[in-house]
Amino acid sequence: MKDVSLTSLGEIFVKKNFFATTAGILVVGAIIGLCAILLQKFGNPANMGICVACFERDIAGALGFHRAAVVQYLRPEILGFVLGSLLASIVFREFKPRGGSAPMVRFVLGIIAAIGALVFLGCPWRTILRLAGGDGNALFGFAGLAVGVFIGTLFLKRGYSLGRSETQSTFSASLFPLLIFALLLLFLVFPQIPGQTQSGPLFYSAKGPGSMHAPFWLSLGIGLLVGALAQRSRFCTMGALRDLFLFRYMHLFLGIASLFVVAFGLNLALGNVHFGFAGQPVAHTDSLWNFCGMVTAGLAFALAGGCPGRQLFMAGEGDTDAALFAIGMLVGAAIAHNFGTASSGAGIGPHGIHATVIGFIVCLAIGFAHCKRA
Amino acid sequence: MREIDTRGLSCPEPVLKFHQALAESPEPFDVLVDNEVSRENVTRAAQKKGFAVTVKNEANGVSRLELRK
DSSP states (O other), X not given: OOOTXXXXXXXXXXXSOGGGSHHHXXXXXXXXXXXXXXXXXXXSOTTOSSOHHHHHHHHHXXXXXXXXXXXXXXXXXXXXXXXXXXXXXXXXXXXXXXXXSSHHHHHHHHHHHHHHHHHHTOOHHHHXXXXXXXXXXXXXXXXXXXXXXXXXXXXXHTTOOOOOOEEOOHHHHHHHHHHXXXXXXXXXXXXXXXTOSEETTEEOOSSSGGGOOOOHHHHHHHHHHHHHHHHHHTOOHHHHHHHHHHHOOOHHHHHHHHHHHHHHHHHHHHTOOOOBSTXXXXXXOOHHHHHXXXXXXXXXXXXXXXXXXXXXXXXXXXXXXXXXXXXXXXXHHHHHHHTTOOOBTTBOOTTHXXXXXXXXXXXXXXXXXXXXXX | OEEEEOTTOOTTHXXXXXXXHHHHOOXXXXXXXXXXXXXXXXXXXXXHTTOXXXXXXXXXXXXXXXXXX
16 A cells, blocks of 8 residues: 655555546546447447446357357457456556455355346446436336345445455466456457357357447457546446445445436437337336346345446456456356346346346345344 | 454445444544555545544555544
8 A cells, every 4th residue: 555655756646546536437437438339339239338247148158158149249348347457456556366255145146136137138337328328218227226225235234244355365366367368368269250150169149239249459448448447446336326325425426427427418419319118229118127127136236345347347456256246247147048037128038037036035135144233 | 542443344344334433432543444445435434524534554555544633
């Protein structure tokens, strides 16, 4: 950690992390909003410039963990998030190998979070982008997210804690970023072959959302940039709501507000705002389960201490507990498609309701099991 | 001097512990943090409540935030 008595210019920039200030997080939110719309413009699915849950589902598909043919693509954005955060944390000396805070619980929370989010068809980042595109169904998703996070704050006020983490070896903390780097290499060695749905061991959708993607270098570049900025600014969409409920703090919320304003403004300028409920891209109109899916997901994010994006950024800076949550989300996304819990544009999956309810109950059990006070 | 130990804890616990300590007594206290995020968050929270925050580095990446009025 930095000593406050250091005065050289470089150290001042390091010590006073601009991106962690109010102005900084507003800037970061705006850049993320801009990047998301750019990605949409250059090929990512509509209202899905960035979606951590959807993209982890696509990665699960690319790796063959599920075989839903329309959602298979090794999204470089996710790889960039982790590696961008890793680079920023190394440059600014914040890479801190840590872990051991109820890892199994965090892994399960990741599974539940992905399942819940894929009932609504979006993580909190995509919720904001769907709202910015005029998708009224996202109002129910956002409301569900808020309720889920709120329930999480009730546990936090009762002394909920997964316990202290401890220092881990640098080797251990490097494994997840190395895994992500290996996926990047895999992508480069087995790139998409036009007209084919497989390249080496990797699957590539020929149709559907998995086939819609911006050029590789744009996706990776934006992922790296967002990863670095989000690491510096501690950007967290769940924390934005949680801190509002717990402490009436606006700091993180300003980041997501900025993201929304910029994304909405750009969508308006590009003619990409279509207000309504029916016919929205990669979305369904089952309001009750849009709401409930995100209640479950929101509670899982709150109990795990970060939104899906934040978990990736923390994993990049050496947090092995966050890495396990991220891997849990990958597994949960695979389960969602293998077990028929994931939704589609046509509506909820055959077991979406079961999964949402079971996931919520498991989250409640996790919450109660880890409260200190009566 | 009261000491609140937030080492090994991730957000929002350090700030929660700060608020709990404040609720117990308005007397000054120290908060131990072991990462930048906690340092930023606790400093922000303490300054909102009118504390002056002095950071003293200790061993093993731990910092002591001295919260004084």
